[in-house]
Amino acid sequence: MNAHAPQPPALPRRHWTAAEARAVMDMPFMDLLFQAQTVHRRHFDPNRIQLSRLLSIKTGGCPEDCGYCSQSARHDSGLSASKLMEVERVIAEARRAKAAGATRYCMGAAWRSPKERDMPQVLAMIEGVKALGMETCMTLGMLDAGQAARLKDAGLDYYNHNVDTSESHYGNVITTRSYADRLDTLAVVRGSGIKVCSGGILGLGEGTQDRVDMLVTLANLPEPPESVPVNMLIPMPGTPMENADPVDPIDFVRTIALARIMMPQSHVRIAAGRTAMSDELQAMCFFAGANSIFMGDRLLTAANPGDDHDMRLLGKLGMAPMMAWEHAPEEGDGKADDLPEGAPAECPRRAAERHEMPVPILR
Numbered sequence: 001m002n003a004h005a006p007q008p009p010a011l012p013r014r015h016w017t018a019a020e021a022r023a024v025m026d027m028p029f030m031d032l033l034f035q036a037q038t039v040h041r042r043h044f045d046p047n048r049i050q051l052s053r054l055l056s057i058k059t060g061g062c063p064e065d066c067g068y069c070s071q072s073a074r075h076d077s078g079l080s081a082s083k084l085m086e087v088e089r090v091i092a093e094a095r096r097a098k099a100a101g102a103t104r105y106c107m108g109a110a111w112r113s114p115k116e117r118d119m120p121q122v123l124a125m126i127e128g129v130k131a132l133g134m135e136t137c138m139t140l141g142m143l144d145a146g147q148a149a150r151l152k153d154a155g156l157d158y159y160n161h162n163v164d165t166s167e168s169h170y171g172n173v174i175t176t177r178s179y180a181d182r183l184d185t186l187a188v189v190r191g192s193g194i195k196v197c198s199g200g201i202l203g204l205g206e207g208t209q210d211r212v213d214m215l216v217t218l219a220n221l222p223e224p225p226e227s228v229p230v231n232m233l234i235p236m237p238g239t240p241m242e243n244a245d246p247v248d249p250i251d252f253v254r255t256i257a258l259a260r261i262m263m264p265q266s267h268v269r270i271a272a273g274r275t276a277m278s279d280e281l282q283a284m285c286f287f288a289g290a291n292s293i294f295m296g297d298r299l300l301t302a303a304n305p306g307d308d309h310d311m312r313l314l315g316k317l318g319m320a321p322m323m324a325w326e327h328a329p330e331e332g333d334g335k336a337d338d339l340p341e342g343a344p345a346e347c348p349r350r351a352a353e354r355h356e357m358p359v360p361i362l363r
């Protein structure tokens with residue numbers, strides 16, 4: 001341990017300044033990783049990983065102009081727009097995902113916001129996937145309070161709405177809706193009782209301070225997101241970002257570590273971009289506190305490593321899938337009477353806590 005390294009503030013804490021967060025981001029790499037892993041072990045079993053599967057239920061033709069996205073109708077990506085998928089097909093895909101080990105099923109539609117005519121179909125998807133015993137997540141664009149309430153009533157567990165980047169860099173990436181619009185939707189989701197999934201994308205031409213500021217925004221929300229996806233840009237042909245500079249892998253790991261330290265109880269997900277990452281880089285991300293990935297060989301319109309590769313990697317690392325009942329300590333807290341039939345009597349997270357590493361820095 002470098003005795004002169006910047007000392008991160010005590011946990012738990014609710015408010016970060018940009019300067020405090022930047023000091024942590026700039027720590028010597030080994031100190032940062034050790035710090036992140038120490039925080040991680042306070043809240044999670046470090047050898048468990050949450051597995052989600054993402055399905056595009058309505059692809060392309062989106063009126064928004066997100067500069068990284070092949071689904072925008074404003075970019076010449078060659079992607080043709082599809083109609084909203086039939087409910088039965090969505091449920092069949094979810095059933096397959098569950099059989100492959102996914103505990104959460106995420107459904108994404110390329111919309112500015114859901115239209116009333118589509119709501120019954122969307123609600124039926126949530127009810128159908130929920131009936132399989134899976135957690136449900138949707139990303140449908142901006143929501144109003146009435147829409148959020150109906151999604152909640154149908155059984156939606158999570159709603160994804162990324163802030164994408166820092167507020168100051170945001171206008172270089174998207175112009176058709178504002179940063180404030182994004183935060184408004186996150187507030188609506190939180191107010192409805194649905195859990196929040198919100199993160200961003202690295203590789204949009206942002207600087208280190210933008211990455212720090214984005215995490216400060218998320219960590220300082222009235223309640224931090226339960227799920228924080230960190231994407232590495234996959235440059236898509238025909239989009240304004242198709243020639244964006246690649247993200248430095250060490251900088252990516254640093255961002256994961258900072259997210260873990262600032263949002264110690266959130267699931268931090270390595271989302272898009274894993275096809276461009278080596279196994280070693282992904283392992284380093286897990287050590288830095290990432291504990292969630294998307295399974296499968298497709299992520300909306302982009303490639304993903306696929307179940308076989310991921311299972312081999314997790315096997316090599318001695319990591320096991322997290323069960324659905326391990327996800328939400330505030331609801332079940334691992335007590336025996338919250339466990340599904342056949343589950344071990346002790347929550348693995350609690351078992352891990354009994355073997356917690358010493359915590360030399362954090363107070």
Ligand code: SF4
Pocket residue numbers: 062063064065066069070071072109110111112141
């Ligand atoms: S990221 Fe979402 S909102 Fe933006 S263009 Fe793509 S589908 Fe539309």
